[in-house]
Amino acid sequence: MATPVNIPKLLDLTIDNITPNTIRINSQCPNPRLRYLMARLVTHLHDFARETxxxxxEWMEALNFLMGCGQISSDVRHEFILLSDILGLSLLVDSINHPKPPSSTEGSVLGPxxxxDAPTLPNGSNMASDPEGEPLLCICTVKDTAGRPVPDVKIDIWETDSSGHYDVQHSDRGEPSERCVMVSDSEGRFWFKGIKPVSYPIPHDGPVGKLLERLGRHCWRPAHLHFMFEKEGWDHLITALYARGDPYETSDAVFGVKQSLIVDFEKADAATAKEYGFKEGGLLLKHDFVLTTKEETEKLRDENAVKALAQLGLQLKLVDHLPVPEID
Amino acid sequence: MATPVNIPKLLDLTIDNITPNTIRINSQCPNPRLRYLMARLVTHLHDFARETxxxxxEWMEALNFLMGCGQISSDVRHEFILLSDILGLSLLVDSINHPKPPSSTEGSVLGPxxxxDAPTLPNGSNMASDPEGEPLLCICTVKDTAGRPVPDVKIDIWETDSSGHYDVQHSDRGEPSERCVMVSDSEGRFWFKGIKPVSYPIPHDGPVGKLLERLGRHCWRPAHLHFMFEKEGWDHLITALYARGDPYETSDAVFGVKQSLIVDFEKADAATAKEYGFKEGGLLLKHDFVLTTKEETEKLRDENAVKALAQLGLQLKLVDHLPVPEID
Structure with a gap:
């Protein structure tokens, strides 16, 4: 029960001295990165309370809101990701961590x-089991920024069913559906059958939905297909393709849409239909994804970080590509 | 499914433009106070991500940490209050909302x-059922800042048992114990029997305990008794009395201790023991609490707010005693 000796004397704390004292007691933390994160977190949290x-x-309502977010969460629902999404934080964190050179595919939000557990399927497979969905053939390639094909990329693909729900949102979910994992072939190609994506509301029966309502915001996302690309040595790409002309194209509740990710659907001609075992005149999506190497992204991220921190006037150095104070 | 017309066009959002766009879409909120709170929250949250x-x-770890806090919470445990406590936010919010004129009793943290469900007991009752606890007689008064007694104040009192646990921390909790509600008599007096408080660790088997460990901080609170005073027209006082000389007196994990709240225990003399039906030589705590009126506190809080906001250079006005922007 002995008290450590190197901590500040915490007594008679006030509106004015609580922040430096909290930072000082947290400065016992041996990890400089966590120390920096906590110092900035405490400063912003306290400044927020002081300014408002x-x-x-309000404090109790906020704590109960957070508790509610935790309690509605489950293995298949993460209300805090939703909260981060609707506050623009997810888009921001993705932009910071995955800067893109002009020629590469832009990122979008992961979502919850x-x-x-999606099955790995061979090229050409149908990942959808919803008979109400309009069949869609997707023919894609994965290339590097120099236009060379990237083989053996693991690609996670997921979308809602025609009712606008992901499989995990159905309480009687059996097998995974409208989701699969594919692997790009030796020419960087992958192709699969899904269904035409539809606009849908993000889950709005929980605290985040109630917050959107209080803010006078709608909870809709424009129709899209999610893609996630993974290969050792390459920057992890989380993105989505959005159907042009969706009523929510410019008001996505989670800020995910980028011009470069808005796509047009075509109609499969006779030759394509035959080659891919698809219906002639059926909906076709062709897209070329461009990945960057881990090295390219890290270099760009570091450069952006150094520039941004200098603009903010912060004396920081990068350790393992993350800022910590130059002098503690 | 029609999109509202008065919202900004959300497209191609970046590190640099996500903040104003999030604030703009939230500005549809009809409540000016919530609009201001959200604008400041989004600004701080985004600045935090940009600076660090x-x-x-780290983002995912933080979201999972918050989910864990929600999931360990229950009717009798609020992990977010604990989190707010160890980050100094609870102390800060209490200090902002319950400023004290020099002659009045200072506040302390509520805790979780x-x-x-505590029973209302008549003066003189014993609220403790722990046979291991050292009996303590408390004789208190409630007065106003001019020294006049305040009758009919509802006083919530709670403390741990001798093992350092509140009744609700025992899974086999039956009746409430080591807690009660008393009412001050016509001379502003209340007296009761409890047990000598002991130092104890805040619950550290959850995410908050793990965070304290990573920060190199201990999780102990010095021995104390909680008090909460409520009466129509009077400022709600949440406070605690701390036993002098506790090893954690100057390192309280939740920043609650104030010099003016540190008390000495006496020994009951023969006359006191007889008058209160207590053991001669037993532990005695005498304390005079001083309440402020709701009006006094509101005036002081408004003055402090106006001064602080001017110092911050913010153009705000108070509506219902809370700041909102003068011009939206």
């Missing part, structure tokens, strides 16, 4: 519906 | 263990 003169009722 | 170049792994 946060009331006790990716799972780890 | 928050990594995707107040319940609403």
């Amino acid at each position: 003169r946060l009331s006790t009722d 519906f990716h799972t780890h | 170049r928050l990594s995707t792994d 263990f107040h319940t609403h």
